[in-house]
Amino acid sequence: MKSSNLLTIVAVVAVAFALFNLLVTINKVGDLNSITGYAEFDTGTADVEIESAVHIRFVVGEDALDWGTGSVNTDPATLDSVTSPYNDANWDCTPPDCPLDVGMDGGLELENYGNVNVDLYVDTTENADTFICDDDANCIATATHDFNWQFEDLGTTASCTDKDIDDVGGDEAFWSGWEDVCRSGDPCDVGGDGLFVCDEFLALDTDDTIEINFQLLVPISAPAGQRDVIITATAIESL
Amino acid sequence: MNEKLIVVLLLVTIVLSVTSLAIVSNITDFSDNFARALTQQPSQPTQSASVGFTIEKSTAGGTG
Incomplete structure (x- = not known):
């Protein structure tokens, strides 16, 4: 060509x-x-x-609590997520199995990172009888055992502007005192979503986080073994 | 002028033209995908966390 x-x-x-x-x-x-x-x-x-979006999450690194391994030397031992070292003198533990050794550094932190205010419900899969005593009849009937929680507002002003606990009868006071946890399916469980904790969980940058703390009273008679419970938070867009 | 050079330049022109065409074709596709990503991001209204510890057999005498 x-x-x-x-x-x-x-x-x-x-x-x-x-x-x-x-x-x-x-x-x-x-x-x-x-x-x-x-x-x-x-x-x-x-x-x-922009459509409304309901999003909550447990803050990474603050999404699990583990008190490690130990035993009760005096009845009852107290474990909590508020005061370091997170166990009292009635709890015997040996490093590296004590709460601080296994990474305990406070309660669960829950963030509303959506773009709307939400109603917040929280429940657990166990109560004191099943979690602390592992359903042991002797432990349940005779020993002091408790599984409590407490809610703390981590907002600059307030992350929850309407702290509400329907069945307990109080509101603000509940957030500063220990109360029995609410197991899924128990009377405290409102409509299957859990205990109604907050009526206005805000979605602001500086006011969108709360902390859920726990306290365990463990008796000497509590059966040995590993204990695990799942905490579930549910958010529904506020009306 | 060297005819081979002209052919090469025309071929380069064709390649650039095709590339440009591909980029322009993707502009609105990108917009559609972006909007879809915004509107279809699934809500996360429920979250779970775990709490646990291990009890060893007590060596102390207790009242239980």
Whole structure:
């Protein structure tokens, strides 16, 4: 093939591509008025609609509590998530199995990182009888045993503006004192979502976090073994 | 002028044209995907955490 013919063919192809490209570009530019944030008028109105989103999460690193391994030397021993070293003198433990050794550093921290205020419910899978005494009849009937929780507001002003506990009858006081946990399915469990803890859990940057602390009273008669309980928090958009 | 050089330049033009076409075609696709990512992010209204410890057999005499 002569080089001039080759040149002509390639040139025609190039022009054809360029024309096709131009047509597609014009067509796509016409579609740009549908993209997110496109301003329809010269008054600067942004065409964005943000839907409400309910999102809560336990803060990473504050999403599990473990008191390690130990035994009761005097009845009862107290473990909590508030005061370091998180166990009293009635609890015997040996490093590296004590609470501080296994990473205990406070309660569970729950954050509302959605964009709407929510109603907050919390429940557990166990109560004191099943968690502390492991359903042992002697422990349940005769020994002091407790599984309590307490809620603390970590907001700069307030993360929960309406601290509510329906069945307990109090509100603010509940947040500063130890109360029995609410096991799923027990009377305290409102509609299957758990204990109604907060009526307005805010979604503000500086006011969106609460801490759930726990206290365990463990009797000498508590059966040996590993104990685990799941804490579940449920959020429903506030009306 | 060297005809081979012209052919090379035209071929480069074609390649650039095709690349440009591909980029433009993806502009609105990107917008659609972005909007979809915003609207379809699943809510996370329920979260769980674990609490636990291990009790060893007590060596002290207790009242139980």
